[in-house]
Amino acid sequence: MELPPPLRQGVERLLDKVPLPALKQAARTLSERYRAELRDGRLHMADDMAVKAYLAARLPATYAAVRASLDALADARPGFTPKSLLDVGAGPGTVLWATTDLWPDLEAAVLLEASAAVRKVGQSLAEGTIAARTEWLAGDATIDLAELRPAELVTAAYVLDEITPASLPKLIGRLWQLTGDTLLIVEPGTPAGWQRILAARGQLIEAGAHVIAPCPHDAPCPLAQPDWCHFSRRVARSRLHRLTKDADVPWEDEKFIYVAASRHPAPSRPARVIAPPKSGSGKVTLKLCEPDGGAGEKLFTKRDGDLFKVARRLDWGGTLG
Ligand SMILES: C[S@@+](CC[C@H](N)C(=O)[O-])C[C@H]1O[C@@H](n2cnc3c(N)ncnc32)[C@H](O)[C@@H]1O
Numbered sequence: 001m002e003l004p005p006p007l008r009q010g011v012e013r014l015l016d017k018v019p020l021p022a023l024k025q026a027a028r029t030l031s032e033r034y035r036a037e038l039r040d041g042r043l044h045m046a047d048d049m050a051v052k053a054y055l056a057a058r059l060p061a062t063y064a065a066v067r068a069s070l071d072a073l074a075d076a077r078p079g080f081t082p083k084s085l086l087d088v089g090a091g092p093g094t095v096l097w098a099t100t101d102l103w104p105d106l107e108a109a110v111l112l113e114a115s116a117a118v119r120k121v122g123q124s125l126a127e128g129t130i131a132a133r134t135e136w137l138a139g140d141a142t143i144d145l146a147e148l149r150p151a152e153l154v155t156a157a158y159v160l161d162e163i164t165p166a167s168l169p170k171l172i173g174r175l176w177q178l179t180g181d182t183l184l185i186v187e188p189g190t191p192a193g194w195q196r197i198l199a200a201r202g203q204l205i206e207a208g209a210h211v212i213a214p215c216p217h218d219a220p221c222p223l224a225q226p227d228w229c230h231f232s233r234r235v236a237r238s239r240l241h242r243l244t245k246d247a248d249v250p251w252e253d254e255k256f257i258y259v260a261a262s263r264h265p266a267p268s269r270p271a272r273v274i275a276p277p278k279s280g281s282g283k284v285t286l287k288l289c290e291p292d293g294g295a296g297e298k299l300f301t302k303r304d305g306d307l308f309k310v311a312r313r314l315d316w317g318g319t320l321g
Contacts, residue, residue, distance in 0.1 A: 001064040002236045007097050010125040011055045015240055018052055026053035027244045034058075037161050037192065043115045044162065051092070051117045056244040059092060062186075064233040065256035066157045067098040068317065069186050069213075073260040074102060075319065076212040077182065078267070085109040085132070086151035086178055088141040089159030093122035096130060099153065106132045110151065112139050142167040145174045154179040157186040160196045172200045176207050182262040183209070189230030189255030197229075201259045209261035214317070216269035219293030229274055229289070230257045231317040270321030273314050284312045288320065 002008065015023070026049040033044045045051050074080065081103050087095040090111035100106050109132045113119045119136050126134055137144075141156070142163060154175050160168060175183055185200055187193035198221055201211060205218050214231070215221070223229050232253045242250065274295065275287035283301045290296075300311035314320065 001060075001067060001233055003060055003063055004097060004101050006129045007063075007125060008238075010129070011059065012238075012240075014121065014125075015052055015056055018049075020243060022049060023053055023056055023240075023244050024246070026050055027057040030054060030057065034161075034188075039162065039164060045091070045115050045118050048117050051115075051121050053244070054118075055092060055121070056240055059094060060235045060237070060241060061233075061252065061254035062091070062094050062158050063098055064235045065189075065254050065258075066095050066155075066186055067101065068231065068233045069157075069184055069256070069258035069260065070098055070102050072213040072258070072317065073182060073184055076260065076266040076269075077262065077264065080181065081105060082151075082153035082181065083107045084151040084180070085153045085155065086112075086148060087155045087157070088112045088145070088175065089114070089156055089162065090122060090136070091118050091158070093126050093130075095155045095157050096122075096126060096132070096134065099155075100130055100132060104131070108133045108135075108151075110135050110137060110148065112137045112141055112144065112148070114138070114140050142171050145171075145178065148178060150178045150180045152180040152182070154183045155185070157184075158188065160185065160187055160200070161193060168196065168199065169203060172203050173207070176204055176209065176261070179261075179263065181264065182212070182260055184258060184260045186256055186258040189232065189257045191225065191228045194228040194230060194257050197257050197259050201261070204259070204261040209263070210265040211259060212262045212266040212269075213260040214258065214272050214274070214289070216271055216289060216291040216319075217293045222289065222293060222295040223274075228257075230255050231274075232256075232276075268321065270319040273316055273318050273320070276316045277312075277314060279312060284308070284314075286311055286314060286320070
């Protein structure tokens with residue numbers, strides 16, 4: 001997956017003439033902070049160079065994860081075409097770009113972002129290109145959501161891991177109150193990210209939400225540690241992306257996990273593939289999360305006829321039906 005051309009060009013313009021050694025150093029620092037899930041009272045992207053490092057090294061991957069999660073949400077609720085978006089921890093506008101790519105008729109978006117440096121970049125990337133009426137708000141998502149108005153689609157992508165765990169239940173509760181139709185939360189596809197999504201999922205079900213993706217049920221998650229639920233998206237790396245990370249391969253696999261919770265049930269809840277398929281000649285084994293709340297591997301062979309034809313075309317994250 002690649003960034004939409006106007007976003008890619010905007011990013012290239014912002015990164016033009018940035019000295020590579022400084023960009024690499026900032027990307028290293030950012031990556032260390034993310035990997036350690038450091039919560040030291042400072043924002044990871046507090047200055048211009050950290051924002052530029054994010055654009056070069058992280059934005060393509062978070063965009064791909066968000067876009068894939070939105071695709072799953074749209075597949076689960078085919079009639080859903082949100083006109084309004086509220087995105088918290090908006091960063092450079094990743095969700096805004098992914099949402100307008102999928103639903104070009106989006107009319108209005110409110111983006112809450114704590115870092116002034118990121119807000120400035122996000123605003124300049126979207127200006128003149130994104131058609132939706134867009135309002136960028138300065139604020140802390142754990143404090144400043146009181147005055148906001150609900151939106152049909154509410155999102156928080158790669159944000160929960162930056163917030164003190166004790167503040168999360170209140171934040172999730174408020175995000176659900178602000179959700180007119182569907183709330184999407186995306187996190188890194190790590191065991192810790194999965195735990196945060198599990199906690200949010202449990203809280204949302206308790207509050208009356210219907211989980212529409214990825215789980216085909218509202219029962220407790222059938223996976224147990226050391227296993228964890230996550231998905232993966234292949235992301236093309238630009239030349240600068242490769243240089244910034246000292247990487248040889250022109251792509252990377254972004255692991256992510258998400259939950260989409262809606263005020264409306266999904267019309268159908270097909271089993272979902274929750275691991276890379278294992279194929280052999282005339283057969284494929286899929287690890288499936290099932291509508292009855294169970295999960296496990298299932299073998300499909302030519303003897304399954306049309307079902308085999310569907311199963312062998314499925315990828316990790318896809319649904320059987
Ligand atoms: C990893 S970035 C993700 C940005 C974007 N959502 C994406 O998926 O690319 C997390 C963003 O959340 C912002 N953030 C962190 N804590 C926040 C808070 N309490 N309130 C508002 N924004 C916050 C950070 O400044 C940062 O821009």
